[in-house]
Structure formats: structure tokens, C-alpha cells
Amino acid sequence: MRIEKHPILEFKSSSKIKFTYNGNELEGYEGETIAAALHAAGVRIMRESGHLHRPRGLFCNIGNCSSCLMVVNGEPNVRVCVERLREGMVVETQKGKGELK
Amino acid sequence: MKYTEVAIVGGGPAGLTAAMSAAKLGAEVILIDRNDYLGGQLIKQTHRFFGSKQQRASERGIDIARELSDQVMNIPNIQVMTEATVLGYYEDGVLLVEQNKKIITIHPKRIVISTGGAEKTLLFPNNDLPGVYGAGAVQTLVNVYGVKPGKKVLMVGAGNIGVIVSYQLLQAGIEVVAIIEAAPKIGAYWVHAAKVVRAGVPILTRHTIVKAHGEREVNGATVVRLDENWQPITGTQKKLDVDVICLSVGLTPLSELLWQAGCKMVYVPELGGNVPLRNEHLETSVPGIYVAGDVAGIEEASAAMMEGSLAGLEAAASLGYTSETLQENLRDVLEQLKGLRSGSVGEKIRKGMEQVSLG
Numbered sequence: 001m002r003i004e005k006h007p008i009l010e011f012k013s014s015s016k017i018k019f020t021y022n023g024n025e026l027e028g029y030e031g032e033t034i035a036a037a038l039h040a041a042g043v044r045i046m047r048e049s050g051h052l053h054r055p056r057g058l059f060c061n062i063g064n065c066s067s068c069l070m071v072v073n074g075e076p077n078v079r080v081c082v083e084r085l086r087e088g089m090v091v092e093t094q095k096g097k098g099e100l101k
Numbered sequence: 102m103k104y105t106e107v108a109i110v111g112g113g114p115a116g117l118t119a120a121m122s123a124a125k126l127g128a129e130v131i132l133i134d135r136n137d138y139l140g141g142q143l144i145k146q147t148h149r150f151f152g153s154k155q156q157r158a159s160e161r162g163i164d165i166a167r168e169l170s171d172q173v174m175n176i177p178n179i180q181v182m183t184e185a186t187v188l189g190y191y192e193d194g195v196l197l198v199e200q201n202k203k204i205i206t207i208h209p210k211r212i213v214i215s216t217g218g219a220e221k222t223l224l225f226p227n228n229d230l231p232g233v234y235g236a237g238a239v240q241t242l243v244n245v246y247g248v249k250p251g252k253k254v255l256m257v258g259a260g261n262i263g264v265i266v267s268y269q270l271l272q273a274g275i276e277v278v279a280i281i282e283a284a285p286k287i288g289a290y291w292v293h294a295a296k297v298v299r300a301g302v303p304i305l306t307r308h309t310i311v312k313a314h315g316e317r318e319v320n321g322a323t324v325v326r327l328d329e330n331w332q333p334i335t336g337t338q339k340k341l342d343v344d345v346i347c348l349s350v351g352l353t354p355l356s357e358l359l360w361q362a363g364c365k366m367v368y369v370p371e372l373g374g375n376v377p378l379r380n381e382h383l384e385t386s387v388p389g390i391y392v393a394g395d396v397a398g399i400e401e402a403s404a405a406m407m408e409g410s411l412a413g414l415e416a417a418a419s420l421g422y423t424s425e426t427l428q429e430n431l432r433d434v435l436e437q438l439k440g441l442r443s444g445s446v447g448e449k450i451r452k453g454m455e456q457v458s459l460g
Contacts, residue, residue, distance in 0.1 A: 001251075002247055003243065032246050036245075036246035036248045039242060039249075056231065058231070058242075063136075081238075
């Protein structure tokens with residue numbers, strides 16, 4: 001969900017960016033993070049924990065806590081809270097610690 | 102290997118003012134930040150600051166971040182490295198930095214560590230569910246990106262951050278169902294709390310969270326009333342219909358580099374956790390390493406800016422840089438810090454500061 005109107009801030013529209021999330025095409029804006037784009041699309045689950053397979057999401061949003069790690073363009077453990085969205089990105093829910101190839 | 106006079110690690114309010122102060126005295130400065138922007142947590146703060154003019158009274162954090170960043174970017178003897186992560190400090194005084202997937206080594210004569218703080222969490226069942234956020238995380242989503250994390254929020258913690266972020270959520274059109282606070286009294290300044298109370302948000306003191314509800318994401322929370330011994334009172338549990346649980350239960354200093362450098366550290370709960378011992382110049386027990394801002398103790402951003410100025414001046418002065426007004430500037434900064442920490446609101450900080458002096 002995006003904020004439509006704000007008494008102080010003006011959210012200028014930048015160019016739209018297409019990316020895929022678990023195979024589904026979504027749109028975000030240039031300059032925002034992957035996490036912000038996913039949240040705007042209603043996606044809050046980013047990872048499945050390694051041992052108990054519990055869903056995990058955003059916690060700190062400053063790149064510190066490792067809760068939001070996802071697979072981006074095939075690379076695991078990307079901190080999507082600080083990674084900027086780029087055209088054509090392939091974003092996937094990460095299972096556990098992810099696998100380096 | 103890069104050589105410089107003063108390296109500043111962290112480009113938030115403390116780091117920005119440290120860079121400016123050191124550079125204006127004449128030192129060559131490198132300012133390093135892991136983000137792709139400068140300003141640290143100021144970039145998400147839409148509320149106005151108060152204090153004196155030098156402390157940026159009546160300015161919003163977002164505007165302060167822009168002004169300070171612009172000033173820093175225009176000072177010729179400051180080199181700014183963003184998207185640059187300091188990976189380590191080595192005992193020969195070298196910083197190891199990763200930027201653009203390359204490793205850079207920097208050998209500064211002086212270092213100011215201004216890495217800030219990060220949000221604490223709280224233990225309760227299902228606290229790992231998506232929908233449980235640090236308050237600052239939600240503030241970033243809303244104020245920087247214009248995105249709502251959900252529709253209905255429970256704020257846990259009625260300090261300044263919890264109350265300010267609650268108001269900012271309301272401004273963004275998000276419902277704040279309640280603010281709960283375990284203590285008998287709120288910690289926030291009344292000037293902030295009055296806004297949310299007038300907006301109809303209940304502040305429930307002597308309440309804590311029992312658990313989060315939801316299979317895959319938060320869809321509710323149970324809270325309970327506490328007695329004078331901070332124990333749950335049987336029969337007072339209440340289920341709240343919320344899809345976001347915001348934790349505003351304090352910040353902790355990001356002191357990893359200081360530990361690694363071998364600085365003498367002490368646990369001071371009044372300052373948020375493990376902080377370095379430092380002298381009156383803000384120099385730690387490792388000669389040449391200075392600290393400023395939340396990494397030295399969790400305070401308001403105004404104090405971070407003043408500490409940054411002090412650390413920057415002291416670092417440059419220790420290299421021999423001086424000016425006609427240096428002593429006056431140092432006195433002024435110290436007076437402002439003293440003012441910020443005065444009165445009843447500063448009591449906790451003063452108590453913390455008593456425990457961190459290098460003898």
C-alpha cells in the first residue's frame with residue numbers, strides 16, 4: 001500500500017521499474033529499495049528460517065539485522081532493505097541460509 | 102593504501118558535523134558511510150527538533166540531513182565514500198573498506214567512529230513474524246518511501262521515538278490502535294505525546310505485550326496490564342486487532358569496530374548498552390580513535406551533532422590544526438552539550454556519562 005497524501009512529504013513519482021517476485025511480475029519505482037517495493041505490493045514475507053521454517057520479514061530496515069535476506073538475481077543473502085530496486089531484478093523468497101553457486 | 106588525516110566512520114548527524122569541523126580547521130578528511138546517502142537516521146525524521154538555533158531548533162530531520170550533506174559535499178578537503186562498508190580495523194591503524202566489491206585500505210592519522218545505534222527487540226511469542234518491526238524501520242518505510250507496512254498498528258514503547266513515530270503514522274493515514282508502555286509513566290516529552298492523545302490514540306501505561314498472533318504474518322496482538330512489581334495481572338489480557346507491531350524499546354550502540362580496535366568498553370544501560378570509555382576530548386583508550394553520537398551513548402540527534410563537532414575539532418586539533426576561534430568553539434560546543442543534558446530529562450544521560458570517563 002502506498003501513501004497517497006501526506007501533510008509534510010511529497011512522494012514524487014520516479015520512473016517505474018519492473019521486477020519479478022517468485023515468478024510474478026511486479027512494479028516498483030526507481031530509487032526505492034526492494035523491501036519497499038515488496039511492501040507496496042503487500043508482500044511482507046521475505047525469508048523462511050533455516051531450522052523451524054518460519055516466515056521472516058523486515059525488522060530493522062537499515063541493513064543490520066539479517067531478517068530480510070532474499071535471493072536476488074540468483075544471489076542469496078541480499079539485504080533487501082538497503083538494496084535498490086533495478087529493472088528486471090529476479091527476487092525470490094529465501095529458504096534458510098541460501099545456497100551459493 | 103589511501104592516506105588521510107581524519108577518517109570518519111558513519112555519515113549520520115555526528116559524522117557529518119565531525120567531518121565539517123575537522124575540515125574547517127584544515128584537516129584532510131575521508132567520510133565513510135555504508136549507505137548510498139548521507140544523513141543516517143535523520144533522513145526519515147519529519148518532526149521538528151527543538152533546542153537552540155545551533156542545535157537546529159524548529160528544523161525537521163529530513164531538512165537537516167539535506168543541509169549538512171550538501172555542505173559536506175561542497176567542502177574540498179572532505180572526500181565522501183558512500184556505499185562503503187568498513188569491515189575492520191587493524192592494529193597498525195588501518196581501516197579495511199569494501200566499496201564496489203573492491204577492498205580499499207585506508208591509513209588515517211585519526212579516526213572518529215560515529216556508527217550510530219540500532220533498534221533493540223523484545224522477547225514474546227511470535228516476535229519473529231513478518232509484521233513485527235522496529236519503530237525506525239516503519240518510519241523509514243513511511244517517511245522515506247511512502248509505503249504503508251499495514252493498516253493497524255500497535256506501538257510498543259512510549260518514549261520519544263514510539264510517540265513521534267505514532268504521530269507520523271497518523272499523518273500517513275495509518276491507524277494507531279494503541280501505544281503501550283510497561284513503565285508507570287511515559288518516557289516521551291509531553292509536547293510529542295499531546296499530539297497523539299489529542300488524535301484519540303490511547304497510551305496504556307503499565308501494559309506489555311504477551312504475544313503476537315498470526316500463522317504467517319501478524320494479525321493480532323495480546324497485551325496485559327502489569328502490577329507495581331511489573332508482573333502480569335490475571336484477567337486483564339486484551340486482544341487487539343492489528344496487523345503491525347512496532348517495537349520502540351530503545352536503541353543499542355553499534356560498537357563493533359570499537360571492540361575490534363581494543364577500546365576499553367563498559368556496559369552502561371543508561372546509554373543503551375556497551376559504550377567506550379572516553380576522555381574529555383572524546384578520545385577513547387586507543388590513542389587517535391574518537392567517538393561521537395549514538396555509538397558513544399544513545400541520545401537525541403541534537404547531542405549527536407554537538408558531539409560530532411567536538412570530536413572533529415579535537416581530532417584535527419590533536420594534529421596541530423588551530424584557529425583564532427578554536428578555544429571559543431570548543432567552549433561553545435561543550436556548553437551546548439551541557440545544556441542539552443541538563444534538567445530532569447537529562448538525568449539519565451548524566452548518570453550514564455559519569456560511568457564512562459577514562460581516568
